[in-house]
Amino acid sequence: MSKDMKFLVVDDFSTMRRIIKNLLNDLGYANVAEADDGTTALPMLQAGNFDFLVTDWNMPGMPGLDLLKAVRADARLAKLPVLMLTAEAKREQIIEAAQAGVNGYVIKPFTAETLKEKINKILQARAA
Amino acid sequence: MNSGITALQKEFGASIAALAGALAAGHEELFLSELDALMERREKQLFGELRKLATGLQTALLRFSIDSRLVDLAEKGIPDARHRLDHVIKLTDEAAHRTMDLVERSGPLAERTAARAGELVATWQRFRARSIAVDDFRRMIQAMDAFLEATRVDMEKVRGNLAEVLLAQGYQDLSGQIIRGVMQLVGELESALSELLRLSAGSSARRNEASRTDVRRGLGPLVPGIEHGAAVSGQQDVDALLSGLGM
Numbered sequence: 001m002s003k004d005m006k007f008l009v010v011d012d013f014s015t016m017r018r019i020i021k022n023l024l025n026d027l028g029y030a031n032v033a034e035a036d037d038g039t040t041a042l043p044m045l046q047a048g049n050f051d052f053l054v055t056d057w058n059m060p061g062m063p064g065l066d067l068l069k070a071v072r073a074d075a076r077l078a079k080l081p082v083l084m085l086t087a088e089a090k091r092e093q094i095i096e097a098a099q100a101g102v103n104g105y106v107i108k109p110f111t112a113e114t115l116k117e118k119i120n121k122i123l124q125a126r127a128a
Numbered sequence: 129m130n131s132g133i134t135a136l137q138k139e140f141g142a143s144i145a146a147l148a149g150a151l152a153a154g155h156e157e158l159f160l161s162e163l164d165a166l167m168e169r170r171e172k173q174l175f176g177e178l179r180k181l182a183t184g185l186q187t188a189l190l191r192f193s194i195d196s197r198l199v200d201l202a203e204k205g206i207p208d209a210r211h212r213l214d215h216v217i218k219l220t221d222e223a224a225h226r227t228m229d230l231v232e233r234s235g236p237l238a239e240r241t242a243a244r245a246g247e248l249v250a251t252w253q254r255f256r257a258r259s260i261a262v263d264d265f266r267r268m269i270q271a272m273d274a275f276l277e278a279t280r281v282d283m284e285k286v287r288g289n290l291a292e293v294l295l296a297q298g299y300q301d302l303s304g305q306i307i308r309g310v311m312q313l314v315g316e317l318e319s320a321l322s323e324l325l326r327l328s329a330g331s332s333a334r335r336n337e338a339s340r341t342d343v344r345r346g347l348g349p350l351v352p353g354i355e356h357g358a359a360v361s362g363q364q365d366v367d368a369l370l371s372g373l374g375m
Contacts, residue, residue: 094360
């Protein structure tokens with residue numbers, strides 16, 4: 001996968017979106033769009049050729065888990081890599097996200113290194 | 129003679145006299161119609177009392193449910209909220225110190241780079257004017273080598289520190305989520321108290337079902353010391369759990 005990949009970062013807190021966007025830029029991914037919840041993100045995903053989705057869980061409107069399920073239910077988006085980046089820490093939630101088809105799960109607070117490692121792991125698994 | 133018996137005499141005296149009169153006179157029809165009227169009046173009173181009793185019971189039950197919700201909020205919700213807000217203070221405190229530490233560590237590196245560049249400027253200008261002695265030129269080259277290497281190392285550190293400063297701002301998201309949870313609790317408290325007020329004012333109140341935190345919507349960040357059930361304690365736990373699921 002090339003550095004031209006198009007990312008969508010979904011989080012209701014603009015500070016967190018900025019942080020993730022900056023970290024992605026540091027990793028060489030310059031093409032990053034933002035959305036503040038699932039309701040705004042889903043039409044963007046359906047309209048634009050996104051290569052990677054990074055989403056929070058706890059958001060007003062459509063939460064991240066519902067967005068993940070909607071993505072997996074949409075034939076054109078079903079294969080989209082999805083990384084959950086959230087403070088949600090209950091074991092049942094992580095299991096639910098895994099069952100819904102999440103590709104990676106990073107818990108907040110997180111480090112730049114963890115984000116990089118999980119993105120690379122997902123992309124390697126895609127390439128394999 | 130008490131007022132109760134006076135009221136009874138006033139209410140039933142005439143009817144009883146009429147009844148007794150009809151009976152003495154052998155006036156069967158009159159007697160029966162008076163008796164019916166008396167019983168009907170008594171029944172109406174009885175139903176009125178029953179209705180009052182039922183309303184009272186309903187109010188008591190409602191008040192009890194609001195009271196128990198308030199007790200729950202006071203015993204668990206409020207201490208939890210205090211704990212959560214304490215944690216917010218801790219998060220903001222840590223983030224502020226982390227940011228200031230990184231700024232304090234970066235400042236001297238930038239200063240050092242600027243100072244060394246300043247030292248080189250004078251000799252560099254002589255070199256550009258072609259008025260530099262050979263020995264000075266050699267020293268300048270050595271100084272330049274050292275400067276470039278030191279600048280590379282220092283600025284890489286500054287860049288790393290800036291990335292850390294950026295990451296430290298994540299506290300805003302985490303503390304914001306916690307504060308939202310406390311605001312929800314304050315809202316519940318407000319509605320329970322206003323229902324109680326309405327009830328005391330005598331008007332009928334309908335209990336709003338307190339919105340339950342929903343696992344599907346998300347519960348927000350963990351706060352140390354508050355029971356969250358089975359939860360992971362960090363990224364390592366998440367990774368272990370997911371690899372256990374075959375991911």
